[in-house]
Amino acid sequence: MKISDLKVDILGKKVLNGVSLELHEGQVHGLAGESGSGKTMTGLAVLGLLPHGSTATGSITFQGRDLLTLPAKELNKVRGGEVAMVFQDPATSLHPMLTVGRQLTEHMRHHLGLSKGEAKARAIELLEKVRIPGAAEAFGRYPHQFSGGMRQRVAIAIALACSPKVLIADEPTTALDVTVQAGVLRLLRGLCDELGLAVLLVTHDLGVMSAIADEVSVMKDGLVVETGPRAKVLREPDHPYTQSLLEALP
Template identity: 50%
Template sequence: MSAHNERPVLEVEDLSVAFHDRGGELVAVRGVSFAVAPGETLALVGESGCGKSLTAYALLGLLPANARARGRVRLEGRDILGLEGEAMRRLRGARIAMIFQEPMTALNPVLTVGAQIVEAIREHEAVSRAEARARALALLARVRIPDPERRFGEYPHRLSGGMRQRVMIAMALACTPAVLIADEPTTALDVTVQAEILDLLDDLRCETGMAVVLITHDLGLVAEHADRVSVMYAGRVVETRSAETLIAAPLHPYTRGLLAARPRLGTGPRRRLAEIPGQVPLLGAMPPGCAFAPRCPFAALPCRETLPSLDAAGSAAGRVACLRWNEIRASEQSAAPLGA
């Protein structure tokens, strides 16, 4: 983690994603904005179903056929939302790449891992087979796969989950993208392997200067692996701040709930300390005010009527979408014991 004053490589402004079905329009992502600078990691965090993956798919032009994205996405200064066919394919994999939760679904089971990496390179660059092969071997070594020569000729099912994820990372890095989107890259892995993969991503980010968007439902990963965090709830960003300040003093009641429900690492069994009571609202049944109000222990009448905007809050560049964040914080401070 480091300081970033460079111009963002990826800028997302007011991104929305809607599904068009017989019944009409279902909006799953609602006005999401964020930006990531070279060498920076932004974590997108939220419970399952809050719109993290759809946000990622919209950036890469991979939305399902019945979904439409609106808003603005700029990659290296260029508008890319709505690019289609060849134009999008040229960027995807080359300037913006993605790794997925379950590498087995993204890898081709009938091709050796070496052949797949070679293909990923040759799709974007006019290099000879021999040169692509040499680069693929170097990539396998770079993602710390032992004995790359042997692994090159193996099929994905012969590898462990962690090794498959390393292969996915090698493929994603094949053309040194400016932005890497990692969608729950370690959810299917055990805790030790998870830590190794996230450390590997951190190292590769530092070496290459790529920007990383780390998508996760686990706020526990954020302190160590992200510079900034945007917390999503029901398709919106509800809080966005530096990882350090957000973990130390969350402002939005939803972020507070997520932190309290975070599984603790340690010697004992991993267990949830507390679940956030209630359920995420259905897409077709969003409450009129704050979408979190029905589950929020701090909700008051205005929360159920007025949609809070994402306003400046707390420390520099922090934003929170809660009508009562300041009041809640003030009541905590006055309840705290006085004196040092």
């Protein structure tokens, strides 16, 4: 996936000022920056989930198509099917009144046209893949019956349900304890390697970035100010803003 000169304004206010990024199969691309820098908005633009009153220009090229100009019906097929997103707080991204199994199977039946039995078998397999203990039993449970870390694993399973090629993870560990964070990050890294996913990891935490990213981009005021291999950006940053972010680490 290639994002070129992406500009977004919301009700006349510029939010993104020409973002350019490339995501590659089997790699985690970290997108870092402080709150308000435009990280999350970049992820939402890829999925066509920008707020009401937004306009976007530039291009987001994926498998020969520009996602910014796709008709709504085509974009719906891409969203959740070929490109998926994991949000910051699983408590808000999972429906509290539906079982985990139903949330997984409805997604697959809609996008993949599976039968009820096929969808259930694949759902249990996915819950095992994201290391939910007792996956068959977990299938019939509700989100509130899981811990925060397990809920985030369920959200990742739902995102993976239709075998996407690109996974956008927006601050996926912010709401979790440090030890739980590490487990979720290891899971994301493992899934990226195993499934050949292109992962865009949005985070304000450079510690998270240093743990699993292959490439790192740093955003400031709606622009990518620096991009490069993780070791280069974190050890020998070129941009003063990247240097200041690193100096601010405890």
